[in-house]
Amino acid sequence: MDDRTYAAEAAPGEEVTVAGWVHEVRDLGGIAFLILRDTSGRIQVKFEKEAMADDLVETGLGAHRESVVSVTGAVEAEERAPTGVEVVPESVEVLAPADTELPLDPSGKVEAELSTRLDNRTLDLRRAEGQAVFEVRGEVLRAVRAAFRAHDATEINTPKIVATGTEGGTELFPITYFGREAFMNQSPQLFKQLVAGSNVERVFEIGPIFRAEEHNTPRHLNEATSIDFEGAFCDHHDAMDVCEAVVVAAYEAVAENCRDQLEALDLAEEFEPPEPPFPRLTYEAAIERLNATGALDEQLVWGDDFPTEGERALGRDVGGHYFVTDWPAEIKPFYIMDHDDDPDLSTGFDLMHPRMELVSGGQREHRREKLIEGFERQGLEPEAFEYYTEMFRYGMPPHAGWGLGGERLLMTMLELDNIREAVLFPRDRQRLSP
RNA sequence: GCCCGGGUGGUGUAGUGGCCCAUCAUACGACCCUGUCACGGUCGUGACGCGGGUUCAAAUCCCGCCUCGGGCGCCA
Numbered sequence: 309m310d311d312r313t314y315a316a317e318a319a320p321g322e323e324v325t326v327a328g329w330v331h332e333v334r335d336l337g338g339i340a341f342l343i344l345r346d347t348s349g350r351i352q353v354k355f356e357k358e359a360m361a362d363d364l365v366e367t368g369l370g371a372h373r374e375s376v377v378s379v380t381g382a383v384e385a386e387e388r389a390p391t392g393v394e395v396v397p398e399s400v401e402v403l404a405p406a407d408t409e410l411p412l413d414p415s416g417k418v419e420a421e422l423s424t425r426l427d428n429r430t431l432d433l434r435r436a437e438g439q440a441v442f443e444v445r446g447e448v449l450r451a452v453r454a455a456f457r458a459h460d461a462t463e464i465n466t467p468k469i470v471a472t473g474t475e476g477g478t479e480l481f482p483i484t485y486f487g488r489e490a491f492m493n494q495s496p497q498l499f500k501q502l503v504a505g506s507n508v509e510r511v512f513e514i515g516p517i518f519r520a521e522e523h524n525t526p527r528h529l530n531e532a533t534s535i536d537f538e539g540a541f542c543d544h545h546d547a548m549d550v551c552e553a554v555v556v557a558a559y560e561a562v563a564e565n566c567r568d569q570l571e572a573l574d575l576a577e578e579f580e581p582p583e584p585p586f587p588r589l590t591y592e593a594a595i596e597r598l599n600a601t602g603a604l605d606e607q608l609v610w611g612d613d614f615p616t617e618g619e620r621a622l623g624r625d626v627g628g629h630y631f632v633t634d635w636p637a638e639i640k641p642f643y644i645m646d647h648d649d650d651p652d653l654s655t656g657f658d659l660m661h662p663r664m665e666l667v668s669g670g671q672r673e674h675r676r677e678k679l680i681e682g683f684e685r686q687g688l689e690p691e692a693f694e695y696y697t698e699m700f701r702y703g704m705p706p707h708a709g710w711g712l713g714g715e716r717l718l719m720t721m722l723e724l725d726n727i728r729e730a731v732l733f734p735r736d737r738q739r740l741s742p
Numbered sequence: 743g744c745c746c747g748g749g750u751g752g753u754g755u756a757g758u759g760g761c762c763c764a765u766c767a768u769a770c771g772a773c774c775c776u777g778u779c780a781c782g783g784u785c786g787u788g789a790c791g792c793g794g795g796u797u798c799a800a801a802u803c804c805c806g807c808c809u810c811g812g813g814c815g816c817c818a
Contacts, residue, residue: 336782337775356776373769388777408770409752409788417780418754418768423810478817495818521816522743532818616814658818668818713818726811738810 312378316348320385320393326351327378327403329434330371331415340369343390344379345434352394353379354386360397367400374406374414374431422726429732429742440569441729444562445718447569449514451561452535455554461510461537466499468492468516472692479520481530492518495711497643498696500538501672504707505699509540514714524737526726527664529715531735537669538709544655544671547708548631551659551667552584554712555629559721573722586659587630594632598622611636623662633657642682644670659712661720669710676700 313324328346342353355365371377381397411427412420414434425432432438453463469485470493480491496513503511517534537550559581562570570576589597598614599607603621608614614622633656637646640656647653659667673679679700683690690697715730728734733742 332780334778334781335775336778339776339778341778341781343779352778354777358776386777388779390779407752410769412753413768415768415780420753421810424753517818519817523814523816524812525814526812528817534818613816616816665818711818716818 314348315344315346315351316391318351318383318393318395320383322383323381324383324395325378325380326353326395328376329414330373330375330377330406332373333369333371335369340365341394342368342371342377342379344377344395347439349391351391352389353381353397353400354389354394355397364397364400367402368397371400371402372406372408374410374434375402376404376406377402422728426728426734426739427742433732436572440566440572441718441722441724442732443569444566444573444722445730447561447566448558448718448721449714451558452514452554453512454561455557456512456537456550458557459510459539459550459553461512461539461550462508464500464503464508464511464513465515466493466496466503466513468518479522481518481520494519495534496536497711498693500536500709501643501707502696502699504538504540504709505674505704509705510538510542512537522737526728527716527719529727529731529734529736531731533714533731535712535714535717536709537711538672538707540705540707542671542708543706544633544657544669544708547669547671547710548588548633548657548659551669551710551712552586555659555666555717556581556584558717562721575722582629586628587626588633588657589626589630590634591632591636592634594622597625601625611638613639619660619664620662623660626660627662629659629661629666631657631659640670642686642688643672643679645673645678655708657710659710661716663720664716665713666716666720667710667712669708671706671708674700674704674706676704 311325312327315326315328318324318326326344326346328344331343331345331350334341338357340355340357342355343350344353353368355368357365378401379395379397380399381395383393383395385392386394410431412424412431414431416435433442456463469483469490471490478494480494483490483492495517496515500511500513513536515534517532519530521528537547539546539550563579563581567576570579592610595608595610598604598618598621601621604618608618635654635656637652637654640654644654644656647655654670656670658665673682676697679697680690683693715727718730719727724730728736
């Protein structure tokens with residue numbers, strides 16, 4: 309296929325071979341048009357029945373929608389054609405026929421439900437919108453990596469099969485590991501800390517996390533992509549700075565490099581990168597502000613977590629991304645450091661989008677004794693985490709970091725209704741294939 | 743884990759006890775049409791998730807199962 313030309317690049321005067329899917333055949337009688345679609349766009353192939361060999365016309369017009377065809381012919385400028393050019397075919401080959409009845413309509417004339425789309429993801433991704441989401445996703449990941457590198461962070465990969473859970477609390481998927489009990493990791497948290505404690509110092513990881521919660525919502529997955537950062541000699545303020553930079557970099561890259569995709573998603577008009585710095589509200593201030601909105605039936609008091617409706621109300625009030633800082637120590641995990649001058653207050657922070665939580669982070673407890681106390685307070689057995697706590701004996705620097713839900717970033721960025729749209733093959737409560 | 747709402751041709755839908763051997767769109771098949779742009783026109787094929795029950799009568803009401811979606815909790 310060396311001499312294949314993309315639909316969007318076929319120039320008048322050239323002799324080309326274009327290959328792609330039959331998007332539509334419009335047969336007007338004496339003249340007919342086959343719209344061929346590939347990754348770059350569409351191009352029209354013209355069949356003038358009188359002037360062309362019967363078998364050529366038969367092959368071309370007999371191809372069903374979504375069949376894969378290869379067309380060789382001359383490209384001609386034609387202002388009546390949708391893209392200003394059309395191919396006059398000399399030969400047409402059907403490389404792969406498609407069944408006549410499709411499980412969903414890639415031309416988008418008839419909507420399909422999300423579950424139908426996910427069952428037929430290949431066809432779904434032939435829709436311009438589906439293609440656009442994952443092209444944007446690729447750009448986000450590229451931009452995020454570049455932003456981390458600009459902050460001197462090294463990309464790492466940590467195990468997804470582990471002996472113990474990270475934080476307790478959340479449900480883990482159990483597996484059998486050569487006859488021993490093991491789990492799919494819910495977070496790279498402890499591992500990235502162990503690497504931040506080395507000379508590598510600043511690390512990031514983009515990888516899967518697994519959570520066995522049986523929730524059924526448009527914003528949860530059982531396998532998600534976590535974008536994690538951890539930096540030695542960072543405090544929670546530094547971590548928030550990096551977080552902000554990474555999120556903004558993702559938006560800016562999409563604004564700059566994904567115009568066509570935003571167009572396909574009908575977002576081109578309103579798409580705007582968020583303006584740093586994001587407001588940083590303390591938990592206490594956030595509670596007061598939320599209570600003042602009057603959105604909740606019951607006023608929140610110190611120590612409460614924000615209910616879903618509260619997150620949304622506060623999001624509407626703030627109107628953009630914002631951090632919530634200085635959470636009560638009791639509702640943050642053991643590895644988050646508390647303020648020295650107020651042990652009830654933690655350095656934990658969340659980054660919120662008006663629709664939902666995106667990031668959770670904080671400065672970590674690097675003092676071994678305090679860390680072990682924390683384990684005990686949370687009802688975890690420190691012995692199970694010796695591989696982790698032992699390393700705190702040998703010079704663990706102060707460090708901080710965070711984890712960002714990759715799909716949530718994409719979902720909020722592209723205003724997707726359901727997080728499953730942001731994953732090629734989502735894993736949820738009921739979906740295990742494809 | 744608790745709670746709520748759905749499942750009708752390939753796809754998306756209308757249909758709250760008889761007006762339904764089920765509506766519309768799209769797809770599919772046949773025919774007509776030489777500039778379509780979601781081409782148009784005529785005709786045609788094609789469906790009530792599964793099982794049980796109520797009733798003279800069930801797509802419609804009830805029960806169970808399967809399945810999908812959503813809300814809360816929790817979280818990324």
